[in-house]
Amino acid sequence: MQAVTPKPSPAAKILWVAIAIVGAFCLSVVALRRGEPINAIWLVAAAISIFVIGYRFYGKFIEHSVLKLDPTRAPPSVLRNDGLDYVPTDKWVVFGHHFAAIAGAGPLVGPVLAAQMGYLPGTLWILFGVVFAGAVQDFMILGLSLRRDGRSLGHMLREELGPVAGVVAMFGVLVLMMIVLAVLALVVVKALTHSPWGTFTVAATIPIALLMGLYLRVFRPGRILEVSLIGLVLLLASIWFGKTVADSASLAPLFDFDAKALAWLLIAYGFCASVLPVWLLLAPRDYLSTFLKIGTIALLALAIFLAAPTLQMPAVTKFIDGTGPVFAGNLFPFLFITIACGAVSGWHSIIASGTTPKLLANEGQARLVGYGGMLMEAFVAIMALIAAASLHPGVYFAMNSPAAIVGSTVQDAATAISQWGFVVTPDELLQTAKNIGESSILGRAGGAPTLAVGMAQLLHNIIPGGGMMAFWYHYAILFEALFILTTVDAGTRVGRFMIQEIAGLMYKPLQATESWTGNLLATAICVGLWGYFLYQGAVDPLGGINTLWPLFGIANQMLAAIALMLATVVVVKLKRERYVLVPGVPAIWLIVCTLTAGWEKLSGPISFTAAAQKYAQAMQNGKLLAPAKTPAAMQQIVTNNYVDMALTGLFMLLIVVMLGFSLRALIRAWQTNHPTAHEEPYVALSSVAS
Amino acid sequence: MNKPMQALESSWKWAVQTARLCCGVPDYDAYVKHLHEHHPEREVPSYKEFFRERQEARYKGTGGRCC
Numbered sequence: 021m022q023a024v025t026p027k028p029s030p031a032a033k034i035l036w037v038a039i040a041i042v043g044a045f046c047l048s049v050v051a052l053r054r055g056e057p058i059n060a061i062w063l064v065a066a067a068i069s070i071f072v073i074g075y076r077f078y079g080k081f082i083e084h085s086v087l088k089l090d091p092t093r094a095p096p097s098v099l100r101n102d103g104l105d106y107v108p109t110d111k112w113v114v115f116g117h118h119f120a121a122i123a124g125a126g127p128l129v130g131p132v133l134a135a136q137m138g139y140l141p142g143t144l145w146i147l148f149g150v151v152f153a154g155a156v157q158d159f160m161i162l163g164l165s166l167r168r169d170g171r172s173l174g175h176m177l178r179e180e181l182g183p184v185a186g187v188v189a190m191f192g193v194l195v196l197m198m199i200v201l202a203v204l205a206l207v208v209v210k211a212l213t214h215s216p217w218g219t220f221t222v223a224a225t226i227p228i229a230l231l232m233g234l235y236l237r238v239f240r241p242g243r244i245l246e247v248s249l250i251g252l253v254l255l256l257a258s259i260w261f262g263k264t265v266a267d268s269a270s271l272a273p274l275f276d277f278d279a280k281a282l283a284w285l286l287i288a289y290g291f292c293a294s295v296l297p298v299w300l301l302l303a304p305r306d307y308l309s310t311f312l313k314i315g316t317i318a319l320l321a322l323a324i325f326l327a328a329p330t331l332q333m334p335a336v337t338k339f340i341d342g343t344g345p346v347f348a349g350n351l352f353p354f355l356f357i358t359i360a361c362g363a364v365s366g367w368h369s370i371i372a373s374g375t376t377p378k379l380l381a382n383e384g385q386a387r388l389v390g391y392g393g394m395l396m397e398a399f400v401a402i403m404a405l406i407a408a409a410s411l412h413p414g415v416y417f418a419m420n421s422p423a424a425i426v427g428s429t430v431q432d433a434a435t436a437i438s439q440w441g442f443v444v445t446p447d448e449l450l451q452t453a454k455n456i457g458e459s460s461i462l463g464r465a466g467g468a469p470t471l472a473v474g475m476a477q478l479l480h481n482i483i484p485g486g487g488m489m490a491f492w493y494h495y496a497i498l499f500e501a502l503f504i505l506t507t508v509d510a511g512t513r514v515g516r517f518m519i520q521e522i523a524g525l526m527y528k529p530l531q532a533t534e535s536w537t538g539n540l541l542a543t544a545i546c547v548g549l550w551g552y553f554l555y556q557g558a559v560d561p562l563g564g565i566n567t568l569w570p571l572f573g574i575a576n577q578m579l580a581a582i583a584l585m586l587a588t589v590v591v592v593k594l595k596r597e598r599y600v601l602v603p604g605v606p607a608i609w610l611i612v613c614t615l616t617a618g619w620e621k622l623s624g625p626i627s628f629t630a631a632a633q634k635y636a637q638a639m640q641n642g643k644l645l646a647p648a649k650t651p652a653a654m655q656q657i658v659t660n661n662y663v664d665m666a667l668t669g670l671f672m673l674l675i676v677v678m679l680g681f682s683l684r685a686l687i688r689a690w691q692t693n694h695p696t697a698h699e700e701p702y703v704a705l706s707s708v709a710s
Numbered sequence: 711m712n713k714p715m716q717a718l719e720s721s722w723k724w725a726v727q728t729a730r731l732c733c734g735v736p737d738y739d740a741y742v743k744h745l746h747e748h749h750p751e752r753e754v755p756s757y758k759e760f761f762r763e764r765q766e767a768r769y770k771g772t773g774g775r776c777c
Binding site: 101110120 | 731735767
């Protein structure tokens with residue numbers, strides 16, 4: 021059964037034609053105008069038109085033809101209503117919840133890094149990637165889970181592709197999570213290195229969160245909004261006071277750390293935070309960061325609309341040839357793994373098969389939440405790209421290039437960057453640092469600081485005032501650090517449970533999550549795993565992000581490919597073969613991108629292998645290469661690169677294995693002449709709804 | 711109560727419900743209603759107890775957050 025869609029009225033037809041014309045015109049301005057800088061509003065308008073059209077037409081096509089969602093069918097929230105996990109909920113409330121769960125640091129970092137190729141490649145990939153791949157993945161996985169009692173991605177993989185495939189994929193998820201935690205923690209390290217102001221404000225979130233935790237537990241149980249408001253006021257006060265700390269000769273050194281020290285501090289913090297009771301530290305910080313995240317995204321949108329900045333970065337830079345300083349590698353495939361979240365993110369498939377399908381009150385609302393939620397995230401990515409592209413390109417490259425490439429003084433950096441054609445003076449770099457209240461802006465890769473400078477400039481344009489730019493910069497850093505640290509805490513805890521489960525297979529008592537031995541042991545292993553990569557990033561010759569972000573991108577897109585392969589198999593199992601290309605094409609595209617990127621990271625000039633050999637060769641000749649100062653440090657860099665190599669190989673192997681399982685299931689389903697998907701039987705909504 | 715006030719109140723309710731759900735705390739009223747309708751024999755927990763139970767539960771699963 022399927023709801024009949026009413027025929028569109030003539031007025032509606034005219035409206036959609038008008039949107040299409042406006043969108044096409046704006047996009048042509050963005051894509052074709054050369055020589056003179058364009059205003060960001062063109063980009064925003066093009067994005068909104070494309071998203072609206074994609075949502076109305078492609079989203080609807082998937083809903084009616086591919087997934088055949090049926091508003092008369094009872095969803096899991098109704099069938100298994102328990103008032104807690106399964107609750108039929110208003111669609112906009114579910115939308116808000118789903119968006120808050122998928123939006124994180126990813127869509128803010130990737131586009132900023134990709135801006136080294138100019139704003140156009142990133143924009144096109146975000147716009148078309150989300151419509152044809154990212155939103156399709158989120159929506160289809162949500163749709164599949166809705167028909168399977170809200171089951172998780174792992175569970176669905178086991179059912180549809182076989183038990184071994186499920187185990188293989190879940191192992192991939194665990195490794196992906198360790199890389200995610202390490203890379204995100206590294207973003208924080210890069211932002212706080214030798215920044216007493218930033219470090220002080222981020223450190224201040226710990227006592228603030230403890231205070232909030234006690235307040236929620238003892239004084240006013242469950243008053244989340246109230247306590248978050250108190251927390252916000254304290255946070256703003258700590259940013260304001262941070263300037264006093266940074267200016268003070270006695271206090272500043274207490275919060276002035278290098279990358280290595282910060283990495284150790286984060287590792288120690290991650291360990292403590294995930295063994296403490298959740299109500300004390302993790303939960304209150306989670307509330308604060310959720311609200312701050314939504315608020316700041318809204319603030320960024322407002323700033324872009326009001327300030328309407330001009331994009332100073334060229335549409336396309338010469339770095340599409342793979343020689344860029346921010347990340348190495350050609351436009352294909354590296355653009356498509358650098359911008360993961362925002363265009364297509366595998367992680368979303370876990371959320372789309374988590375709480376969201378248990379809350380939807382009707383299958384007819386899945387498009388709004390699944391497809392629409394991902395379009396919103398893509399819009400956040402577009403805004404991050406605008407913030408980065410509206411910066412002076414010289415400043416952008418100074419912040420994001422490793423010292424190994426542009427040198428470690430403003431003079432060297434300005435000379436090197438000017439030679440690339442982005443003319444900048446040492447004074448301009450110093451002045452930018454001074455404006456944001458920092459001693460240097462060099463070597464601050466990782467997206468967060470660049471976005472923070474971009475945001476600070478936008479907000480400063482709207483609300484001018486002496487010293488305000490420094491305030492906004494540290495506000496933006498704090499907001500990103502806050503939710504990254506929340507992800508690190510929560511991720512470590514989840515990783516700990518996963519490790520305890522695996523360890524429990526070998527020695528049963530380790531499985532007890534209440535046991536302190538098992539708890540501490542598993543936490544230590546989990547922190548050790550991501551901590552290793554974090555520390556590796558802190559001592560990396562190319563600054564860490566350059567090395568680790570591609571690894572993260574490959575892993576995240578690998579998971580997206582797995583989710584889309586599942587969707588492809590299920591479409592065939594439902595005997596809807598004519599629509600196999602809807603999830604099939606993006607799946608193939610991601611497999612090609614990840615395998616090519618993986619291969620280039622295994623062999624060739626930009627590979628981990630080449631980096632390892634370079635340092636090994638120098639060691640044999642008795643030489644030391646920067647930043648290593650001892651033979652032991654040289655050896656460590658060699659080992660790190662071999663570990664990265666092994667990991668890349670592992671991800672590639674995982675994809676190939678999953679592809680094998682998918683093809684086997686696909687061929688079997690194709691040869692069968694009746695549907696074989698594991699859907700729950702149809703129950704009419706009218707027969708159960710009270 | 712006049713119409714605008716009602717609209718304001720219902721949007722505030724909506725905002726609170728969304729905000730709480732974003733933090734993993736579902737609607738308490740809906741839970742109480744569910745208990746009354748389907749499990750009248752069970753004791754209804756106070757909001758404090760309900761909140762604590764949900765807070766613990768949120769960080770036990772695979773985590774509802776993204777990178």
